Amino acid sequence: xxxxxxxxxxxxxxxxxxxxxxxxxxxxxxxxxxxxxxxxxxxxxxxxxxxxxxxxxxxxxxxxxxxxxxxxxxxxxxxxxxxxxxxxxxxxxxxxxxxxxxxxxxxxxxxxxxxxxxxxxxxxxxxxxxxxxxxxxxxxxxxxxxxxxxxxxxxxxxxxxxxxxxxxxxxxxxxxxxxxxxxxxxxxxxxxxxxxxxxxxxxxxxxxxxxxxxxxxxxxxxxxxxxxxxxxxxxxxxxxxxxxxxxxxxxxxxxxxxxxxxx
Amino acid sequence: xxxxxxxxxxxxxxxxxxxxxxxxxxxxxxxxxxxxxxxxxxxxxxxxxxxxxxxxxxxxxxxxxxxxxxxxxxxxxxxxxxxxxxxxxxxxxxxxxxxxxxxxxxxxxxxxxxxxxxxxxxxxxxxxxxxxxxxxxxxxxxxxxxxxxxxxxxxxxxxxxxxxxxxxxxxxxxxxxxxxxxxxxxxxxxxxxxxxxxxxxxxxxxxxxxxxxxxxxxxxxxxxxxxxxxxxxxxxxxxxxxxxxxxxxxxxxxxxxxxxxxxxxxxxxxxxxxxxxxxxxxxxxxxxxxxxxxxxxxxxxxxxxxxxxxxxxxxxxxxxxxxxxxxxxxxxxxxxxxxxxxxxxxxxxxxxxxxxxxxxxxxxxxx
Numbered sequence: 230x231x232x233x234x235x236x237x238x239x240x241x242x243x244x245x246x247x248x249x250x251x252x253x254x255x256x257x258x259x260x261x262x263x264x265x266x267x268x269x270x271x272x273x274x275x276x277x278x279x280x281x282x283x284x285x286x287x288x289x290x291x292x293x294x295x296x297x298x299x300x301x302x303x304x305x306x307x308x309x310x311x312x313x314x315x316x317x318x319x320x321x322x323x324x325x326x327x328x329x330x331x332x333x334x335x336x337x338x339x340x341x342x343x344x345x346x347x348x349x350x351x352x353x354x355x356x357x358x359x360x361x362x363x364x365x366x367x368x369x370x371x372x373x374x375x376x377x378x379x380x381x382x383x384x385x386x387x388x389x390x391x392x393x394x395x396x397x398x399x400x401x402x403x404x405x406x407x408x409x410x411x412x413x414x415x416x417x418x419x420x421x422x423x424x425x426x427x428x429x430x431x432x433x434x435x436x437x438x439x440x441x442x443x444x445x446x447x448x449x450x451x452x453x454x455x456x457x458x459x460x461x462x463x464x465x466x467x468x469x470x471x472x473x474x475x476x477x478x479x480x481x482x483x484x485x486x487x488x489x490x491x492x
Numbered sequence: 493x494x495x496x497x498x499x500x501x502x503x504x505x506x507x508x509x510x511x512x513x514x515x516x517x518x519x520x521x522x523x524x525x526x527x528x529x530x531x532x533x534x535x536x537x538x539x540x541x542x543x544x545x546x547x548x549x550x551x552x553x554x555x556x557x558x559x560x561x562x563x564x565x566x567x568x569x570x571x572x573x574x575x576x577x578x579x580x581x582x583x584x585x586x587x588x589x590x591x592x593x594x595x596x597x598x599x600x601x602x603x604x605x606x607x608x609x610x611x612x613x614x615x616x617x618x619x620x621x622x623x624x625x626x627x628x629x630x631x632x633x634x635x636x637x638x639x640x641x642x643x644x645x646x647x648x649x650x651x652x653x654x655x656x657x658x659x660x661x662x663x664x665x666x667x668x669x670x671x672x673x674x675x676x677x678x679x680x681x682x683x684x685x686x687x688x689x690x691x692x693x694x695x696x697x698x699x700x701x702x703x704x705x706x707x708x709x710x711x712x713x714x715x716x717x718x719x720x721x722x723x724x725x726x727x728x729x730x731x732x733x734x735x736x737x738x739x740x741x742x743x744x745x746x747x748x749x750x751x752x753x754x755x756x757x758x759x760x761x762x763x764x765x766x767x768x769x770x771x772x773x774x775x776x777x778x779x780x781x782x783x784x785x786x787x788x789x790x791x792x793x794x795x796x797x798x799x800x801x802x803x804x805x806x807x808x809x810x811x812x813x814x815x816x817x818x819x820x821x822x823x824x825x826x827x828x829x830x831x832x833x834x835x836x837x838x839x840x841x842x843x844x845x846x847x848x849x850x851x852x853x854x855x856x857x858x859x
Binding site: 383384387388390391392393394395396397398401405406409410412 | 542543544563564565566567568569570571573575577578579580581590591594595635638639642648
C-alpha cells in the first residue's frame, strides 16, 4: 500500500511539473490563434512571416548563435580538458569565473564592453565581433558546466594516457578520443547557447544590433496576437535547430545511436 | 647490454621522494615483475618507463637510447591499465586498431593485424561489440591486444588483474604469460600480489620505499630471500626466538629444544637470534634432523593446504601440508613432533623483522 501511494505521489509531482511548463506554452499558442474574431486561425503567423524584419532578425541571431558556439567551444573545451588533466588546482578559479556572468548584470557587461572597445586600438563597437564576445561571456557558464560534467563522467586521464601510449599526439587524442566521448555534453552546451543567444535582449539592444530579441520586444509592444505567435515560432525554431544538430552529429564517426557517450 | 635500463632513477613529488635511485636491467624478451606494497614506488617506476612521469634524476634507456625526456607517444611502449581504459566510443575492432591507424597504417593492413590480435585473445566473435558490452576480463583482453597490436618495444602492465574476480585473474594471468612468451615481448609487470608475480615472471623485483630490495628468479626470491624484509614479505614465515649454544657447530636452542642450523653461526654463545622457517618446510613426525615438540592448538583449512597451529612453549608455529582426503590430522590438544631440515632455516638479528608473521596472514590473498 505504502509503495503504491508513494508511486502515485511521484506521478502527481511529475504532472504538476509538466503542467507548470506546458500551461503557459499552450495558452500562448491558443492566444496566438485568435487573430481573427470568432474563429481560430493562423492569421497572426501569416503576419509574422509577411514581415521581412522577422526573417532578417532571426537569421542574424542564428548567425550570432553559430559564431558564439564556435568561439565558445574553441575557447572553453581545450581549457577545461587542460585544467582537468594538468592543473586541477585551477578548477575553483574556473568555477568562480563560471558564476560571474550570473552576478554581473548584462547591462553592466554591455557598458563595460562599450567603454573598453569604442576607441583605438580596439574599436570593435561597430563590429558584430563584440556582440559575439559578449554572448560568449553570457554563455560561458552553460558551456563550461556541460563540458565539465562530461569530462567528469569519463576516465579522462586513463583514456588520454591510453591514447598517448598508442602513439597518439595531443590533437588526435582530443579529436579521436575525448571529443567523441564528450558528444552529449557538447550537444547540451550547443543547445543552451542557442536558446540563450536567440532570445537575448540586453546586449543586442545596448550594442544596437537588429537581433531577434529586440525585434520580439518591439512587436510585443505594438501588436497583440503576433508576439504570442512569435514566441511559439521561436520556440519551435530553436528546438528545430537542436534537432538538426542532433541528427547531423549522429551520423559522424565515433557517434553511436544512443546518446550515452560514456559507460 | 640490457634492452631496458634504469640508471639511478629518482622521482620526487614536491618534498615526497617516491623512487630513490632505482636501477634495473631487463633483457630482451624477459618478463620482470615489480612487486611491493602500496606506496613502494612500483607504479611510479612503471609510469616513468611509459613516459607519463619524468624522472627527477637518473636515466631510462630503451634499446640503448635514452628516452627519459621522450614524450609517451613517441616511445612505442604498449601499456595496459588497471581499469582497462578502453575507448568507450569505439568497437573492439576499432580499439585494437587505434594505434595502427594513428601510425598511419592502411586499412587492409590494420584489418589484418586486428584479426591476428582478435585470434590471439580468442575474441573474434566480439569484434563489433563496444567496451560496455564486455565483462571485465574481456575488456582487459582487448586492452592487451590493443597494446601489443602496435608491436611495441616493450609491454608495460600496471596491476592489470586487480579489478577482476579471482578465477578470471588466474586464467588471464596465464594467458598474459603465454602471449608474452609466444611473442617474446619484453614485459614489465606491476603487482602487489606475490602469487601473481611468482607464478608468471622470469624475475621478480621486490620493492620497498622506492628501491629494489631484491631481484631474482621466483624460486630464488621465495627460497633464498636476501633481506629480512623480503623474507617477511614473501610467503609466510615462522619466527622463533633462538639462543645460540654452539656457534661453530651451528647449534641453537628454541624453547629449550636444540636445533641445527646446518652451518656455523656468526654469533656469540648465549646471543638471541630469530630463526625463520616456512610453514611448508615443516612436517609431522621425526623425519628431519631438527625436531620441535608441541601441542596442536588449532587447524585451518586454506583450500588445497591444511595449516596446523602448534604451540611450542610460548610460540605458535605454523605447519602447512597438502590437503589430502586420506590425511589423518592430529586432534587439537594432541602432542606432536614437527621436523625440518637445517637448510630450511635462516637467521636474523632480533627485532630485524619489519613485519610479524601474524600480520602477514592478512596480507596474503589466497584466491
